[in-house]
Amino acid sequence: MRMQQLLDALRSVVAQDLSDPQPIIRLFLTRNISGGWESWLQVSCAAALIYANLAADFLREVEYPREAVGGNARLPICDLWAKPTRGTEIWIELKTQRNSNYTQTINDFMRDIAKITALSQSWRQSNVTAAVALLILTQNDRKTLNDLRTQIRSGTLSYVLYINGEWRDFTQNILNAPTEYFTMIAFAPT
Numbered sequence: 001m002r003m004q005q006l007l008d009a010l011r012s013v014v015a016q017d018l019s020d021p022q023p024i025i026r027l028f029l030t031r032n033i034s035g036g037w038e039s040w041l042q043v044s045c046a047a048a049l050i051y052a053n054l055a056a057d058f059l060r061e062v063e064y065p066r067e068a069v070g071g072n073a074r075l076p077i078c079d080l081w082a083k084p085t086r087g088t089e090i091w092i093e094l095k096t097q098r099n100s101n102y103t104q105t106i107n108d109f110m111r112d113i114a115k116i117t118a119l120s121q122s123w124r125q126s127n128v129t130a131a132v133a134l135l136i137l138t139q140n141d142r143k144t145l146n147d148l149r150t151q152i153r154s155g156t157l158s159y160v161l162y163i164n165g166e167w168r169d170f171t172q173n174i175l176n177a178p179t180e181y182f183t184m185i186a187f188a189p190t
Contacts, residue, residue: 003188006090006130009048011160011167011184013041014134018162018182025182029100029136038096041134042080045092055082055090064091068123076115090128091116097135106144106185109133113187117154124189137161137183145174145185155189 017023028037039060046058063075082090093112097105112131116124135141149157149171159174160167162182170177177183 003128003130005052005054006049006092006128007132007158007184007186009052009054010041010045010132013044013048014182014184015162015165015167017044019165025134029097038079038094038098041096042094045094046080046082049082049090053085056085057083064119065123068119068127070120076118084128088127091130093129093131095131095133100136103138103140105133105135106141106148109185109187110148113152113155116187116189129189131187133185135183135185137177137179137181139179141183142175142177142179149174152187155187158186160184160186 014025017025024040025037027033042060046055046060049055049058059081060079062078062081064078066075069075078091079094080090080092082092084090093116095105095108095112109131112133116129116131119129145159149159158169158171159177160169160171160183161177162168162184163178167184
């Protein structure tokens with residue numbers, strides 16, 4: 001499986017929900033219901049991968065294997081693991097804006113990047129790994145994301161905003177991205 005297929009599946013799940021007359025994501029954010037929609041997104045993403053015949057099975061909140069971590073270190077937990085129909089295993093770290101007042105989603109995402117890049121490089125190269133965050137973009141987020149884009153050397157970052165029913169790429173010009181739109185941030189390690 002290629003990283004782009006994974007991101008396309010996630011974008012499809014989010015776009016489908018946001019186009020629904022009663023979107024789950026907006027319900028959680030507008031009513032400030034804490035928690036819950038990250039779990040929904042994990043299951044929905046796994047279902048999309050299975051329906052697209054890219055995965056045969058999945059587990060939520062599973063430990064990374066010992067060979068990914070090495071030594072006797074405590075095994076970190078991955079948000080979503082998928083067994084592919086063919087090819088390499090898929091390990092996804094997902095972060096969502098917990099409610100409309102939550103401002104730490106990008107910090108949570110950066111911790112996921114640190115978790116992934118701490119894994120053995122040889123293990124990462126033989127598996128599909130990604131960190132993805134979903135949030136409503138604010139003015140402060142734009143500067144933070146631009147700084148992050150110029151600092152990350154251990155992988156590739158992308159920023160796409162869901163505007164008027166389509167995903168638009170703002171990776172190279174995040175400082176000019178409109179605020180208050182649903183945004184997907186993705187990291188793929190090298």
